[in-house]
Amino acid sequence: MKKLLSLLVAVVIGFASVACSEDAVAVVDGKAITAKEYEQHLKFNKWVMELQYGEQVWDGMSQQDPNFEENIKNRLLESLIQSKIVLNYTEKNNIKPDTKQSKEINEQIKKMMEDKKSKESFEKAGLTEDFLKKYGEQAALMSGFSKFVEKKSTPTEQELKDYYAKNSKKLDASHILISLKDETGKPLSEEKQKEAKKKAEDVYKRAKDGEDFAKLAKEFSQDPGSGQKGGSLGEFGKGQMVKEFEDAAFALKEGEISAPVKSEFGYHIIKVNKIIKSDYNKVKDSLKAELTQKKSQELVKKIQESAQVKKFDDKVKSIKFIEKKADSKDKKDTNKGKEKEQPKEEKKEQK
Numbered sequence: 001m002k003k004l005l006s007l008l009v010a011v012v013i014g015f016a017s018v019a020c021s022e023d024a025v026a027v028v029d030g031k032a033i034t035a036k037e038y039e040q041h042l043k044f045n046k047w048v049m050e051l052q053y054g055e056q057v058w059d060g061m062s063q064q065d066p067n068f069e070e071n072i073k074n075r076l077l078e079s080l081i082q083s084k085i086v087l088n089y090t091e092k093n094n095i096k097p098d099t100k101q102s103k104e105i106n107e108q109i110k111k112m113m114e115d116k117k118s119k120e121s122f123e124k125a126g127l128t129e130d131f132l133k134k135y136g137e138q139a140a141l142m143s144g145f146s147k148f149v150e151k152k153s154t155p156t157e158q159e160l161k162d163y164y165a166k167n168s169k170k171l172d173a174s175h176i177l178i179s180l181k182d183e184t185g186k187p188l189s190e191e192k193q194k195e196a197k198k199k200a201e202d203v204y205k206r207a208k209d210g211e212d213f214a215k216l217a218k219e220f221s222q223d224p225g226s227g228q229k230g231g232s233l234g235e236f237g238k239g240q241m242v243k244e245f246e247d248a249a250f251a252l253k254e255g256e257i258s259a260p261v262k263s264e265f266g267y268h269i270i271k272v273n274k275i276i277k278s279d280y281n282k283v284k285d286s287l288k289a290e291l292t293q294k295k296s297q298e299l300v301k302k303i304q305e306s307a308q309v310k311k312f313d314d315k316v317k318s319i320k321f322i323e324k325k326a327d328s329k330d331k332k333d334t335n336k337g338k339e340k341e342q343p344k345e346e347k348k349e350q351k
Helices: 002-009 035-053 057-064 068-092 099-114 116-124 129-153 157-167 190-208 213-220 243-249 280-306 313-317 325-350
Strands: 024-028 031-034 169-179 232-236 261-263 266-277 309-311
Touching: 024 035, 024 068, 024 313, 031 035, 031 068, 035 057, 035 068, 035 116, 035 129, 057 068, 068 129, 068 280, 068 309, 068 313, 099 116, 099 129, 129 280, 157 280, 169 190, 169 213, 169 243, 190 213, 190 266, 243 261, 243 266
Parallel strands: none
Antiparallel strands: 024 031, 024 309, 169 232, 169 266, 261 266
């Protein structure tokens, strides 16, 4: 049961269908996500949450966020839209479901439907076995899409070597930060910023004149993470620091100290302790995984951005997520009132 949930909750998907836009919550490349489909997925999400955390989960959520229902509904719509984009792409490119996952999901569904308690819970939520099977089928299709993207994004040997040439160098560096923000995180006044710049220049001069960099960092650095460690940032590669910092750091020679470099955080005085050049054969596998992931993200982004999407927010707002408990109480109170009024009317007729 839990295994099935982990498989299904990971991917919220919408059924590929063509429908009139009047009955749609969204249309993706001419294919609609109908209100009925949306409601089924909303019920499914609700059922999963209550199965995991109990029916009282919504009381806690409403206390944390009064607008939680609308937020859940909007997030679900976005998930269904993104899934529809992918499903449309799989159809156009004849991408097949992941057979291994499809078999696993079908086995889990069968076990679940054979469990009387689980089946009753599912049906009580207003869901059907047919919905769950279609949901599972398309989860397997989404997995097939992931494998397709990974295969398509696998770099060639030349691409790997080019990527290695750009990313093989790492630095072991330290810095001293003179912040341009106050203790509350607000930017300093223009006058205070000038003072910060002057302070950074003075600290830089002392470091260049031979004073111990680590001691200066402990005394002056306003970076809470590295200051008390003598300014040490450890090892890092390209793409891990803000651009201004990275450009300055990777331009330094081993043992060299930079003049103050300004970034959004303040003025950095950087010292390169060691330049580390990795061996291609040792890092090839990790670079391959890194580049594959990067290319995969770029491909998925391209697919998403090329889709034509139209949303019908008013339709989504009109769909109920949770029936308020007060509704049933109010109904009872109304009925009680009617019961009390009835004898008076009969008495009046007797007169």
